[in-house]
Amino acid sequence: EDQVTQSPEALRLQEGESSSLNCSYTVSGLRGLFWYRQDPGKGPEFLFTLYSAGEEKEKERLKATLTKKESFLHITAPKPEDSATYLCAVLNAGGTSYGKLTFGQGTILTVHP
Amino acid sequence: DVKVTQSSRYLVKRTGEKVFLECVQDMDHENMFWYRQDPGLGLRLIYFSYDVKMKEKGDIPEGYSVSREKKERFSLILESASTNQTSMYLCASSSTGNTQYFGPGTRLTVL
Numbered sequence: 001e002d003q004v005t006q007s008p009e010a011l012r013l014q015e016g017e018s019s020s021l022n023c024s025y026t027v028s029g030l031r032g033l034f035w036y037r038q039d040p041g042k043g044p045e046f047l048f049t050l051y052s053a054g055e056e057k058e059k060e061r062l063k064a065t066l067t068k069k070e071s072f073l074h075i076t077a078p079k080p081e082d083s084a085t086y087l088c089a090v091l092n093a094g095g096t097s098y099g100k101l102t103f104g105q106g107t108i109l110t111v112h113p
Numbered sequence: 114d115v116k117v118t119q120s121s122r123y124l125v126k127r128t129g130e131k132v133f134l135e136c137v138q139d140m141d142h143e144n145m146f147w148y149r150q151d152p153g154l155g156l157r158l159i160y161f162s163y164d165v166k167m168k169e170k171g172d173i174p175e176g177y178s179v180s181r182e183k184k185e186r187f188s189l190i191l192e193s194a195s196t197n198q199t200s201m202y203l204c205a206s207s208s209t210g211n212t213q214y215f216g217p218g219t220r221l222t223v224l
Contacts (some may be wrong), residue, residue, distance in 0.1 A: 103156045
């Protein structure tokens with residue numbers, strides 16, 4: 001059974017204080033790893049897809065990296081508007097091609113001014 | 114831009130009522146999904162559809178049914194709403210094997 005564990009559960013940062021969020025996964029064959037941002041009361045917003053170990057993707061202050069066992073979401077010099085819940089999900093390469101994701105519980109990020 | 118819309122942002126229903134939640138996507142995606150999201154439980158898949166009139170049960174299908182008569186539209190039906198179905202309902206769509214894009218969510222309260 002696929003498993004995704006995110007840590008920490010909650011992270012409080014001061015504005016400008018860089019840090020990383022972790023997503024550890026167990027999957028029989030990885031087709032893709034996805035990062036989403038979710039604001040309170042809204043649907044998840046897609047950030048990145050990573051397909052293979054060593055891959056990196058960046059968007060503004062966010063950078064996602066992938067190894068064979070985990071992914072990191074690095075946040076450089078965060079701003080208060082980066083406060084949100086960040087979700088990680090994996091797509092198994094086996095089974096059907098319909099794209100059933102396994103989600104982690106999320107990391108709640110709060111950035112104080 | 115990918116757009117997934119849901120018929121209501123907030124909905125209040127009474128126990129025993131039949132509830133319809135509608136989702137529409139404009140990207141010609143084959144796959145559509147219904148999730149519910151609850152504090153401490155994360156996102157859980159209720160049903161998904163990989164083609165018109167095709168559906169598959171997810172992890173928690175009990176108490177729900179779905180309908181997909183057109184490619185762009187996927188409906189979630191609560192035949193007889195119960196208080197334990199109070200939740201945030203999220204619809205998503207994707208092309209095969211690719212990124213799922215989510216709608217804004219429907220916050221359903223069953224009294």
